[in-house]
Amino acid sequence: MKILNIGGATAILEHNGKRILFDPWMDDGIFHGAWYHYPPSKVHIEDLGHIDYVYISHIHEDHCSAGTIKHLNEDAEIIIMDKKPNFVAKFLDNHQFKFKKIHLVKPKSPLAILPDLTVDILEGDPANPMANAIDSTLIIRWGDFIIVNANDCIPYQEGMDYILKNYEKIDLALLPYGGGSGYPSCYLNLTEEEKASEQKRIMHNRMEQFVKNVNYLKPKTVMPFADQYAVAGSRSDLNQYISHPASPGVIEAFIADKQFDSQLLLLNSGQSYDFTLNEKQPPDPYHHFTLADRDAYLEGLKGIKYDHEHFQLNPTVALDRLVSHARSRLWQMQQTKNFFPEFTLYLDANDLQRRFKINFLNENIEEISFDKACDESFLRISVSATLLMLLLVGHVSWNIADAALFLDYERKPNVYDGKIYEFINYLRV
Numbered sequence: 001m002k003i004l005n006i007g008g009a010t011a012i013l014e015h016n017g018k019r020i021l022f023d024p025w026m027d028d029g030i031f032h033g034a035w036y037h038y039p040p041s042k043v044h045i046e047d048l049g050h051i052d053y054v055y056i057s058h059i060h061e062d063h064c065s066a067g068t069i070k071h072l073n074e075d076a077e078i079i080i081m082d083k084k085p086n087f088v089a090k091f092l093d094n095h096q097f098k099f100k101k102i103h104l105v106k107p108k109s110p111l112a113i114l115p116d117l118t119v120d121i122l123e124g125d126p127a128n129p130m131a132n133a134i135d136s137t138l139i140i141r142w143g144d145f146i147i148v149n150a151n152d153c154i155p156y157q158e159g160m161d162y163i164l165k166n167y168e169k170i171d172l173a174l175l176p177y178g179g180g181s182g183y184p185s186c187y188l189n190l191t192e193e194e195k196a197s198e199q200k201r202i203m204h205n206r207m208e209q210f211v212k213n214v215n216y217l218k219p220k221t222v223m224p225f226a227d228q229y230a231v232a233g234s235r236s237d238l239n240q241y242i243s244h245p246a247s248p249g250v251i252e253a254f255i256a257d258k259q260f261d262s263q264l265l266l267l268n269s270g271q272s273y274d275f276t277l278n279e280k281q282p283p284d285p286y287h288h289f290t291l292a293d294r295d296a297y298l299e300g301l302k303g304i305k306y307d308h309e310h311f312q313l314n315p316t317v318a319l320d321r322l323v324s325h326a327r328s329r330l331w332q333m334q335q336t337k338n339f340f341p342e343f344t345l346y347l348d349a350n351d352l353q354r355r356f357k358i359n360f361l362n363e364n365i366e367e368i369s370f371d372k373a374c375d376e377s378f379l380r381i382s383v384s385a386t387l388l389m390l391l392l393v394g395h396v397s398w399n400i401a402d403a404a405l406f407l408d409y410e411r412k413p414n415v416y417d418g419k420i421y422e423f424i425n426y427l428r429v
Contacts, residue, residue, distance in 0.1 A: 022174075033307050048072070074098055224248035382408040
């Protein structure tokens with residue numbers, strides 16, 4: 001059994017002459033030009049070779065990139081979660097990708113792919129609406145080896161208990177140690193000192209959760225996985241406060257004074273580990289990338305333009321009508337899910353100095369003065385008019401724009417409500 005680290009959540013598991021590719025993302029500039037691998041990937045698409053199986057955990061482009069998938073051999077077989085709506089299956093169909101077979105695996109329903117290879121899947125945390133809607137964890141029983149690939153899925157109690165009840169051991173766990181969002185980098189209501197404090201708090205909590213999950217699952221070997229990127233271009237300075245470390249190597253120092261009984265596996269991009277021989281190839285020491293390294297790397301990417309910076313949509317587009325149509329769809333979803341909080345959302349088109357007010361208690365929109373003060377309990381999102389139009393027509397999703405650091409926010413009080421952010425994704429025509 002070998003694992004080859006490529007970067008992020010992308011890796012290749014190899015056993016008995018067969019190879020499984022996890023979460024294909026190998027092309028830079030995803031998320032509309034914003035995301036680049038960091039640490040930089042040393043493996044190129046042309047280096048992949050023949051792939052037998054491809055596991056795609058969820059639809060996000062750092063796990064499911066069309067720019068990478070189009071280069072894969074078509075006789076590969078795809079492994080995805082069987083859940084409706086099936087965003088990954090629709091993605092593959094929309095791009096007209098034709099692979100030998102698609103294995104739809106129902107959660108907690110192990111499926112034999114080969115006589116010695118069985119795959120099992122867990123949904124994302126039910127307490128996290130976004131994760132539960134799209135994400136998955138893969139459990140592999142391959143001969144005598146058991147591997148858990150959680151990618152972006154933060155393990156949750158019921159899911160971990162299922163694993164421990166149904167699998168007698170875990171040889172390798174690939175677990176998240178960080179995460180990515182626009183908070184606190186893009187929040188204008190925070191001072192620089194508050195952003196730094198929040199960044200430190202979030203990263204510490206996530207690494208504490210990583211250690212807690214490792215000690216609960218007790219894998220023989222664990223590898224900090226996923227969440228390895230940097231935002232290039234005109235917003236690259238915001239990486240300063242992004243809530244994830246420069247590389248997974250930070251875990252090594254973090255666990256130094258903690259109970260941690262599993263073997264920590266850190267691999268450079270392009271480096272593999274053989275579980276039988278207990279050795280790395282090439283045998284180079286792990287490169288601990290620092291924040292200063294990342295800053296230096298990003299200096300060369302400041303000139304990158306995002307997709308929406310290459311053009312400007314006509315300012316005479318009826319933006320108020322787009323907002324109104326998008327509000328209608330959001331209102332329908334509020335009615336369907338009976339969600340009517342006392343909350344106000346403001347949308348600013350900065351370059352046109354236009355501001356739209358959306359009260360979650362009624363279906364109307366109101367265009368107000370750009371300088372008018374916002375209500376007490378609100379979230380204000382500021383973007384260019386072109387980007388706002390692209391968000392409202394669904395070309396850019398609100399969730400991805402957040403991860404790409406495209407959105408400026410003002411939030412009062414500064415309290416996170418996951419349901420609000422979930423419902424903002426329905427604000428499109």
